[in-house]
Amino acid sequence: MDNKLKLIYCIFTVIISLLSFTISADERPLGVHQQIISVSTLENIPGHNLTSVIVELNPGVIVPTHTHSGFVYVYVLEGTVRSQLDQGKTVEFSVGQSWTEPPGMIHSITQNPSTTDKVKFLAVLVTKDGAELTHFEQTKGK
Secondary structure, rough: OOOHHHHHHHHHHHHHHHHOOOOOOOOOOOOOOEEEEEEEOOOOOOOOOOOOOOOOOOOOOOOOOEEEEEEEEEEEEEEEEEEEEEOOOEEEEEEOOEEEEOOOOOOOEOOOOOOOOOOEEEEEEEOOOOOOOEEEEOOOOO
């Protein structure tokens, strides 16, 4: 593939990845703010991207049950976040701590337990090109 085609492919991949991360206003949990920092094509894993996202949770926010289509690494930048994966043990992670999630793992609890301080963390995801990064479980009655 010549350099011009590679560039077009990379731009297309970045646009698709950015669009796949966008969550409609109806699905976005209140008090959750997301900012995509970067999207990079992984040359050594054809058809995959590395996406970095800063996520902020307002005080008391509980994120609905969700999954991710790829591997996730999370690093806490500010505050404390309560997390539970696949109905396992609930753990609190503070500044400087991290965890990983394999693709498709049910993230049962993501919560900011503080009533006064926000939580801020970096999420780094490795996903297939064009994959939906986050899928929120449908609630009953919707």
